[in-house]
Amino acid sequence: MKYSYYPGCSLKGQGRAYEESLLPVMRHLGIELEELPDWNCCGATAYMAVDEGKACVAASRNLAIAEKAGLQQVLAPCSACYLVLNKTQHLIHDYPQIKSAVDRAMTSVNLKYSTDIPVRHPLDVLISDVGVDAIKQKVTHPLKGLKVAPYYGCQIVRPYATFDDQFNPTSMDRILEALGATMVQFPLKTKCCGGSLTGTLPEAGLRLSYIILKEAIKRGADVIATVCPLCLFNLDSFHGKIAAKWESARIPTVYFTQLMGLAFGMTAKQMGLQRGLVPMKPLASAPACCAARTAAAAT
């Protein structure tokens, strides 16, 4: 199976650990990812809010490039990219004025947007195309005893719930359970992390991050697993401020792909775990060398 990989800005920058863990994990599962040539910004957040038409033009160029290259599916791991690319396809369908803006822009750069190439999320590909059983078979270092708060964020299931439930998604739960981890009951799965409010209106944004962190701790989680670079950034970066305003709520947040890699026997370093600000405790099940490395990475 071959997918066109659209990293977006996060996976090359602040969310580098997501790419570092996603690529080897997918390869390990026999999924071929080919990075989309000459991709550009997806058009997320500010663009979409200010000018939908221009945001759609930016997003659709990526899809048009994939179309030109004859690629069948686009994999968008970042939640914001995933949402914006999907939203663009909906808007092009629903609003003729957006469609004509996109058509005009694409023609001027010798591109064409004519088909809706499926834009997929790694969770979707792992659950639907690879399957939980295939993942289970690859596990060499089960995450026994690891209690995880599965945190999806808002964007991958809302408003377009294509592969999972809008309010109670379970795809990541099922994958992590296949790795041997235990999910804590976590009703805040799709609650807002604060989004960009942590920067623009910290008193509102940080409060939302705090709620997620303290509930994960209260429910006995060792770690929060997420799929979204912005969620991870918010949950990982403001512990000092949160402690000052409310109470300390230190708990590590990692990408689910990092946990997959560990369970497949890859090292903490390979999975970019050292990039986290709140370190994850070494896993009991990891072989001595790995545990040592995890610990080393953590310190």
Next chain:
Amino acid sequence: MQSTKENIRIGFYVCHCGHNIAAMVDCADVAKYVKGLPNVVLSRDYKYMCSDPGQELIQKDIREYKLNRVVVASCSPLLHEHTFRSATAAGGLNPYYFHMVNIREHDSWVHTDRGEATVKAKALAHAAIDRVAFHKALETKTVKINPDALVVGGGIAGIHAAMTLANAGKKVYLVEREPSIGGHMAKFDKTFPTLDCAACILTPKMSEVGAHPNITLWSYSEVAQVDGYVGNYKVRVKRKPRYISEERCIGCMDCISACVFKEPKFEDEFNEGLGKRKPVYIPFPQATPQIVVIDPNVCLNFKRTKGPDGTPIVSDRCKKTCVEACGDKNAIDFTQKEEIKEIEVGTIIVATGFKTFDSKRVPAYGYGIYKNVYTALEIERLVNASGPTGGEVILREGKNPDGSPKHPKSIGIIHCVGSRDKKTNVWCSRVCCMYSMKLAHLLKEHTGAEVYNFYIDIRAPGKGYEEFYNKLLDEGVHFIRGRVGEVTDWAMTPEEEGKLVIRVEDTLAGYVRRIPVDMVVLSSGLEPQADAQDVRRLFNMSCGTEGFFLERHPKLAPVNTFTDGIFIAGACQGPRDIPDTVAQAGAAAAEALVLIDKGFVEQEPNTAFILDEECSGCKSCIPLCPYSAILYDETRKKAHINEALCKGCGTCVAACPSGSIVQNLFEDEQIFSEIQGVLAYD
């Protein structure tokens, strides 16, 4: 094709239908055009052909102009074909010399260009003029109606329909799937808006049904097959084994006390799983019939593995203390097998009711996740004096510090669960606002708790309903307008710790609120039964898009179905409360009585028949007939069509390789001349 017949004299009438047709079709122009067509003796346009003067016009013209064919261009034949056929007959002609053209639904209502709509009307009229020349005189046949009736489903709808028919002296079979009749109503404590005790008004009716000499009550039974046609249905009823002889059981329940299980241990379906029952049980004290049931899935005297066809196998492992206790009555029979009863009835009333929406489908409301989230039906049992707790409202989870059961001090009732939502069911379930308020009243009465209702709109359109809402407001029940976002257990303040928090946008106050409560009640909506599609097929009915059974006409034939002699009543047709259900059940019984007391039905002569000399006996038509109306005559080696069963669908006519099946009113020359007529206009 020119008529090859002599002396055809056609009268043509085009109806204005007020503005309905005349606004889009130039009726005078159509009449003028038709006047010039072959065989047309007179052609008129008229304001309302279906009115008395319109009908009289047809009759007078038949006599004065010696017409022998009549064509009316107006609305759909579904509406007025019968009217004009009768007028034709009253004028002294065979009614099948009449033909109708639909220029309203098929033309004026669906077009926007008057010129083109007029052209279409002319073409359609031309087709009818050419066709009617080939019409023949036909006779309607009459079929006798078997006066016995079948009622399927023993909820309040089925009970009322069966009683009405039985009191009119008709013999009724009442088939109920569960061990007892009563349906949902039997589970309620009180009923809105009068708060009269449900059992007090229902159970007398139930025992009347059980004792009525005209009613044969078959509980724990289902209809397996229905053949035949209006007035003459043959029905096979499957009677599930209850391992008790209905003739010998006297309902003393000694077997239940004697059961080797000293304590009830198994989930009690009637109490929504809130209570327990034994393997030998009676669903509730007033169950009708008063006959116990043995559940082979848990009874020790049956093996845990079933036979290859799914039938339970006796293990003989138990001491059978029940049999001992039954003694001489000898009513327990572990060898009982499923039994098929064949009955013949003339009319059928389907009253299979509804099921409630599965609240787990809205995970945000926490049913199945948080123990103190309840469905409304569970609360009905919990507040019920004969319920699992004797009417004491005890929380499923949590105890007082002294270990005693905990009572809720605050309760949230969430309306519209699964209803009025594009993601689940779009319809309003109609009874939930009212039953939510009933439960709010009862819960407050039982516990003194603060009760919050979360609603989108309060829908209280019934006699005494708005007054009931006002009464609740006076009682100090809180009403918060807003669709609840989620029920959760994450606390933000010490007061919220250990509570269920309802998060909702209060759309009247204009902000998002968090209301901590001890108990959440989900007012789940009403849905079609899970097996509604199977039942629909069994009785040859239709379902609407939501899956409730479809009435023949939403306003004018609300209890009829598209199959003659089969009626629907109660919540199987759509969400409704008890007063409406009973009214509808009475209406269904009355419609059945119309057929029964008339004694016969007239059958449309549009049936198919075999031209014996041409039939080669190839049998290709036989399996195609959806009504099993075609038989093979072994001695003559020809197919034969039973006219009483034929519905005139035309499948066999089209399929016959030798063209030896003909259908009245749809003969080849009629259809070909109609096609030529429609193409003739240019």
